[in-house]
Amino acid sequence: MLQIYCPYCQELREEEEFSPSGEAHIARPRDPESLSDEQWGDYLFFRKNPRGLHREMWHHSAGCRRYFNVERDTVSYVIARSYPIGEDPAGAMVEGHDHE
């Protein structure tokens, strides 16, 4: 069981209180109508799925019910940090597929 720090509640709580919500820092296209099928498919379906550090959204569903981001290693499951949405926009700059 993971132990996750909620940056809003500022407490370390057990995983059961949270719901994982997939990869973080995926910006919704500003103008969906102008996207090609390729770009729209990429936005909907293609994820980084790294073997290593992963930035992902979690929802404190049985707590404050707010979304925040977690940076976690997908092999060791060690959580490096958690931070509120909107912070560290540099996270969005991590490009490509980092496989360790």
Added chain:
Amino acid sequence: MPTRSRNRYSALSLLKHGLSHHENWQRAWRNPTPKQSYDVVIVGGGGHGLATAYYLAKVHGITNVAVVEKGYLGGGNTGRNTTIIRSNYLWDEAAHLYELSMKLWEGLTQELNFNVMFSQRGVMNLGHTLQDMRDIERRVNANRLNGIDGEVLSTAEIQTKIPLLNCSPDSRYPILGASWQPRGGTARHDAVAWGYARGADALGVDLIQQTEVTGIRRQNGVAVGVETNRGFIGAARIGCVTAGNSGVLAGMAGLRLPLESHPLQALVSEPLKPCLDTVVMSNAVHGYVSQSDKGDLVIGAGIDRYNGYGQRGSLHVVEHTLQAICELFPAFSRVRMNRQWGGIVDTCPDACPIISATSVPGLYFNCGWGTGGFKATPGSGFVFADTLAKGKLHSLAAPFTVDRFHSGALIDEHGAAGVAH
């Protein structure tokens, strides 16, 4: 390489080897040193990869083939699943593919001269709500139109088949009915890997274990071989069949796949006397259970929702599964669990596999089987071997290319298959 002669397994060979105290059985397969190059290199020595290699050699006569496996044969998801086999999928594309598999299962033990312990004990998918029952009726009708056996059972019929199942109307999620595929069942998962491995090896395929692929070499954009921790192995065609690690392999060639890797856990109980002679699955309470020939209850459920490659999941997911099993079978509430483990499944957005060529000529992927790949092992190997042999997708594989995530032609089997995802 010439086909090696090997002894067939038979009652006579058992008797013969009994006379020498079973000390002189031949090895089931060789442990060869990799050659410099092959016609086809399969990355991943699980059931699907080994089946691909076997059918390449058997059906297409392509025997200059290597299977490169980073661990040991069948040590990944092939050895970690709950061994359920069925073909009751809703949509034509999926139904045809899984039904091809079912037909191959039905002759597999004889085909491989290896007892895969295929047991057609039937698979039951329970319905607990009116909507469940509507979906079940729709799916059974679709199956029958596709020539796949299926029946809708009433609660009374279910109770007759499975006396231990709690069919009381007072239960939290009362059982209103079920779909029933009599030809479904289970097989011994390790034996499937071993049978295909032995068969492929006998036809001249090199099974190269403990060799990890670290890169995919390209020349002028064309795949020409794989880099491994034992050096470069050249290949005219490369087939990647690496389940949860498919995204990692794709990354080596600069490609992306719409897959996410998740832990999927399973567990077995202490051995019991025979008490459950079929496979029971429930989507609504989220669990599935069968009893192995050894007597263990084999139990599985859904994935851990976070991405992971750690081959383990969180305990509360297992707890949730066992709550469901105890709800269905109150008599199991005091059974002790023996072992629990996780495998890494590559889930696809539409819960269907990806069998595809890529933008790198010579490089093919067979992945995305997610939580339900074991049942597809023979069919997956058959169509992928055909694809690699001809350089053109087999007609049953054609709807499953990665292009569907850009064209929109998804094959939505989420829940429709009555499976607990």
